[in-house]
Structures are given as structure tokens and as C-alpha cells.
Amino acid sequence: xxxxxxxxxxxxxxxxxxxxxxxxxxxxxxxxxxxxxxxxxxxxxxxxxxxxxxxxxxxxxxxxxxxxxxxxxxxxxxxxxxxxxxxxxxxxxxxxxxxxxxxxxxxxxxxxxxxxxxxxxxxxxxxxxxxxxxxxxxxxxxxxxxxx
Amino acid sequence: xxxxxxxxxxxxxxxxxxxxxxxxxxxxxxxxxxxxxxxxxxxxxxxxxxxxxxxxxxxxxxxxxxxxxxxxxxxxxxxxxxxxxxxxxxxxxxxxxxxxxxxxxxxxxxxxxxxxxxxxxxxxxxxxxxxxxxxxxxxxxxxxxxxxxxxxxxxxxxxxxxxxxxxxxxxxxxxxxxxxxxxxxxxxxxxxxxxxxxxxxxxxxxxxxxxxxxxxxxxxxxxxxxxxxxxxxxxxxxxxxxxxxxxxxxxxxxxxxxxxxxxxxxxxxxxxxxxxxxxxxxxxxxxxxxxxxxxxxxxxxxxxxxxxxxxxxxxxxxxxxxxxxxxxxxxxxxxxxxxxxxxxxxxxxxxxxxxxxxxxxxxxxxxxxxxxxxxxxxxxxxxxxxxxxx
Numbered sequence: 001x002x003x004x005x006x007x008x009x010x011x012x013x014x015x016x017x018x019x020x021x022x023x024x025x026x027x028x029x030x031x032x033x034x035x036x037x038x039x040x041x042x043x044x045x046x047x048x049x050x051x052x053x054x055x056x057x058x059x060x061x062x063x064x065x066x067x068x069x070x071x072x073x074x075x076x077x078x079x080x081x082x083x084x085x086x087x088x089x090x091x092x093x094x095x096x097x098x099x100x101x102x103x104x105x106x107x108x109x110x111x112x113x114x115x116x117x118x119x120x121x122x123x124x125x126x127x128x129x130x131x132x133x134x135x136x137x138x139x140x141x142x143x144x145x146x147x148x
Numbered sequence: 149x150x151x152x153x154x155x156x157x158x159x160x161x162x163x164x165x166x167x168x169x170x171x172x173x174x175x176x177x178x179x180x181x182x183x184x185x186x187x188x189x190x191x192x193x194x195x196x197x198x199x200x201x202x203x204x205x206x207x208x209x210x211x212x213x214x215x216x217x218x219x220x221x222x223x224x225x226x227x228x229x230x231x232x233x234x235x236x237x238x239x240x241x242x243x244x245x246x247x248x249x250x251x252x253x254x255x256x257x258x259x260x261x262x263x264x265x266x267x268x269x270x271x272x273x274x275x276x277x278x279x280x281x282x283x284x285x286x287x288x289x290x291x292x293x294x295x296x297x298x299x300x301x302x303x304x305x306x307x308x309x310x311x312x313x314x315x316x317x318x319x320x321x322x323x324x325x326x327x328x329x330x331x332x333x334x335x336x337x338x339x340x341x342x343x344x345x346x347x348x349x350x351x352x353x354x355x356x357x358x359x360x361x362x363x364x365x366x367x368x369x370x371x372x373x374x375x376x377x378x379x380x381x382x383x384x385x386x387x388x389x390x391x392x393x394x395x396x397x398x399x400x401x402x403x404x405x406x407x408x409x410x411x412x413x414x415x416x417x418x419x420x421x422x423x424x425x426x427x428x429x430x431x432x433x434x435x436x437x438x439x440x441x442x443x444x445x446x447x448x449x450x451x452x453x454x455x456x457x458x459x460x461x462x463x464x465x466x467x468x469x470x471x472x473x474x475x476x477x478x479x480x481x482x483x484x485x486x487x488x489x490x491x492x493x494x495x496x497x498x499x500x501x502x503x504x505x506x507x508x509x510x511x512x513x514x515x516x517x518x519x520x521x522x523x524x525x526x527x528x529x530x531x532x533x534x535x536x537x538x
Binding site: 019020021022023024025027028053054078079080081082083084085086088090091094097099100101109110111112113124135141 | 276278279280281282283285286287288289290291292293295296299300301303304307348349350351352353354399400401402406
């Protein structure tokens with residue numbers, strides 16, 4: 001995976017295509033907006049204390065009200081794959097790259113890309129750290145890299 | 149027959165289309181071909197159809213196909229659970245005829261995926277899902293492909309249970325062994341475990357030959373009552389029980405443990421409704437989008453313990469004479485996979501119970517299971533079919 005949010009011009013000479021940015025709605029704007037500002041948030045239930053992502057209207061466990069709390073960014077790789085075939089831009093210009101599910105220290109599991117290391121060095125159970133990057137004017141995403 | 153037995157649901161006719169490449173047919177034309185063939189197999193005509201079911205990728209799809217076929221059905225269903233849709237539609241049709249809501253339900257599937265979109269369809273993963281507000285944005289941002297979802301399940305299964313690439317490959321090898329006997333199958337040359345693990349990686353640990361083919365094709369069945377079928381030409385196959393479940397939609401991150409699928413919910417429920425156990429099953433038709441799909445399914449349906457699926461499928465475990473003869477037409481891995489293969493599973497199960505499968509016939513097959521898996525391991529639907537009435 002490229003270290004930046006845009007890819008180089010492809011072989012056809014077309015301009016770089018940015019990686020996809022999420023369309024936002026009332027459930028998700030706070031999460032991606034905070035990531036744009038460099039903060040990784042999780043929802044926490046004010047009634048039962050459960051943490052969750054992705055963002056929903058209420059707590060998945062008890063339907064209680066949820067608040068936003070900042071996460072440490074520490075996580076563990078639950079599973080991953082190295083994508084070696086994808087015809088879609090911008091990702092085809094970044095092959096091979098790692099798609100992973102990581103478990104945040106606070107509990108929720110999220111999908112991400114593991115960056116900052118050789119794809120062949122990724123392992124289940126590996127400690128990773130969030131690296132927040134903007135993808136649009138109002139959204140950022142949490143990539144993860146090996147914990148130092 | 150007593151009153152209850154008269155309305156027991158049966159499959160009275162089945163058909164597959166020409167496949168795997170149909171550039172001369174429209175998608176709706178495939179529906180037409182399989183509708184004609186399934187009704188002919190059942191000894192019925194379109195005028196006798198009062199119920200219609202199919203699944204496609206936009207709203208009111210079944211209404212549109214019914215229009216194309218000239219039907220004015222009074223029972224309609226277009227429940228879409230992805231690749232498991234047709235197990236769900238036939239389960240629903242069984243309830244409908246049993247309840248008296250319909251007499252003859254035609255269920256058709258048609259696709260021209262290969263002709264229309266080509267083989268590149270299989271990857272996806274460009275992030276298009278990110279552009280529409282809603283929950284589907286979350287896992288659409290990472291360049292994950294359809295294959296990548298199943299690859300992550302395979303990786304986790306290997307990590308937890310020591311499953312090997314060679315064990316996954318054994319699924320593909322057995323499906324190809326069966327496809328050798330199917331003149332219509334997309335790929336018929338025998339392959340070895342070495343061929344599979346030596347094919348290029350698409351999304352680690354899944355290789356090209358761990359992935360289903362991309363085809364044109366369709367299939368259909370006719371569901372009616374035992375009483376109606378008694379006057380029809382073909383031996384009816386009894387719908388003994390069905391059940392379905394979902395665990396998540398497009399966000400694999402919402403699945404929970406990747407090593408247990410919706411089949412663990414649908415399988416036991418379907419077997420209980422049918423009054424059978426996994427040991428009673430003579431032949432299985434299991435959705436084989438990828439080799440790992442089959443390994444997870446044999447575990448979740450209870451044919452072996454969780455974690456033992458790798459050992460279960462190797463050494464010809466899914467072959468004729470094996471532990472569980474599976475996908476006797478060659479499956480989606482070798483024969484035909486037009487996108488939502490579930491109806492092919494049902495048709496092959498019926499043909500096995502009728503004894504029509506020639507060189508891949510399981511001798512004396514009395515109970516068959518068709519299990520569909522849809523989405524990104526998102527849904528599972530199990531249908532138990534029997535040669536005899538329950």
C-alpha cells in the first residue's frame with residue numbers, strides 16, 4: 001500500500017485517482033470527521049459501558065445511548081489478506097497490499113490497511129498502531145502500521 | 149393421502165439452462181429457457197403457474213421477470229440473500245403451497261454475468277460502496293475484494309485450526325473430478341493439489357483455483373403439493389425442511405468470528421425441521437464460491453466438528469464414495485457459477501434423489517442437502533430434500 005492517499009499516474013498516463021472517501025450520514029460523520037482531525041473515536045454505551053464500531057444510533061448490546069470516546073489507537077491483527085489482484089483504481093496501482101481486520105484495544109473490530117511494512121511480514125496477533133489520514137475535506141480514515 | 153399429506157411440498161420439475169457461455173441470450177431469455185424446461189420436466193404449462201419467485205439485483209425484479217414470462221402470479225417472492233437466495237425462495241415456496249397460498253410455484257434463476265461483464269467482475273473492491281451514505285461505507289474503503297473477505301476467513305481458520313492450503317485445494321480437486329463427467333462444465337481437465345497451490349495467489353491464502361468460475365447460466369424448479377405431483381410424470385422430491393440465517397451484510401468486520409458462518413444457525417434448524425441428523429445425509433450440494441466456503445460449511449452443518457473441516461475434505465472426502473459426496477456436477481469451482489448459484493444446488497440435489505446423475509450418481513441416495521452461502525459469508529440457507537415423504 002502506498003504511503004499516501006493518492007496514487008501515482010497509471011500506465012495510461014491518467015492523473016492519480018484518490019482512494020475512496022466515505023459518504024457521510026448522521027451516524028458516521030462524527031467518526032470520520034474526527035479521523036480527519038487525527039483522532040480515532042469509538043462509541044461507548046452510557047448504560048452498559050460496551051464499546052462499538054461502526055457507529056450506530058444506539059448500543060448494540062442494550063440499546064442504550066452512546067457517547068464518543070477517544071481510542072488509544074493500539075490494536076491487534078485478527079486476520080488479514082494480501083490483495084494481489086484488483087482491477088479497480090486506485091488500488092490496482094498499489095498491488096500487493098494488505099487488507100486486515102484489527103481488534104482495537106477498546107474492543108471493536110475494524111477493517112483497515114496495514115501499511116509501513118512488507119505485506120509478507122504481517123501476522124495474526126501482530127500489534128499495530130493507528131495512523132490517521134485525511135481522505136476528503138470532511139473525512140479521514142484509520143490505517144494501521146506495526147507498533148514501534 | 150390425508151389432508152395434511154396432500155399439501156406436503158414437493159419439487160415436481162427441475163432444469164438447468166445451457167451453460168457456461170450464452171452470448172446469444174439475454175438475462176431474461178435465460179429465465180425463459182429454464183422456465184420452459186422446468187415446466188416441461190414437471191409436465192406442466194405456464195398457464196398452471198400461480199406463484200413465481202426469483203432473485204436479482206434491483207427492486208421488483210421478480211415482478212419484471214414475471215412480466216417477461218407473461219405470468220400474472222398471485223404469489224410472488226424476490227427475497228435476496230445473495231448466493232443463498234434460491235434456497236430461501238424454495239423454502240418460502242414450500243410454506244406457500246403447504247399453507248394453500250399457491251398451487252404451483254415456478255422458481256427461476258438467470259444470469260449472463262460472463263457475457264455482460266466478463267471475468268474481471270470477480271474482484272470488485274474499487275470502493276464504489278463508499279459513495280453511498282449508510283453502513284456499507286465502512287468496509288468499502290480499503291480496496292478489499294470479494295475474494296479478500298473469504299481469504300481472511302481462510303487465514304483465520306488456518307491460524308486457529310492448522311488448516312493447510314493443500315486441504316483447501318482438495319476441495320477444488322474433487323469438484324474438478326466431478327466436472328470431468330459433466331459435459332457442460334466450464335472446466336473439465338483434471339487438476340491436482342499441486343496445480344491449485346501452484347496457481348497464482350489472488351488474495352492470500354486463496355489461489356486462482358481456490359476461486360469459483362464466472363459463467364452465464366440459469367436453473368429452475370417447480371414447487372407444488374404432493375397431491376398435485378401424484379399426477380405428474382416425474383418422481384416428486386420432497387422438501388423435508390429448510391431454514392436460513394444472516395450474520396452481517398457487506399461489513400465483514402461485523403461478522404464476529406470468521407470461522408463460524410450463518411450455516412451454524414440455518415443447518416441445525418433445517419435438520420430439526422426435517423427430522424434428520426447430518427448422518428442421514430447421502431449427498432450434499434454446498435455453495436463453493438471458494439474452497440474455504442465448503443470447509444466452513446461442512447463444519448457448520450455438523451458433518452464434522454469445528455476445526456476438522458480441512459481433514460474432512462482431504463483425501464477425496466467430498467468425492468463419490470467419500471465421507472460426503474458433494475457438488476456432483478462439478479460445483480461453482482469447475483462447472484458453472486453465474487453469480488448466485490443456489491438454484492443449481494437444488495437442481496443437482498433433485499437429480500441425485502431421482503437417480504439421474506449417471507457417472508456421478510450416489511447409489512441409493514435418499515436424503516440430500518442443498519446449502520447456499522451469500523454475500524461475504526453473510527447469509528446461509530439450508531434445504532433438506534428427500535426421496536420419500538417424511
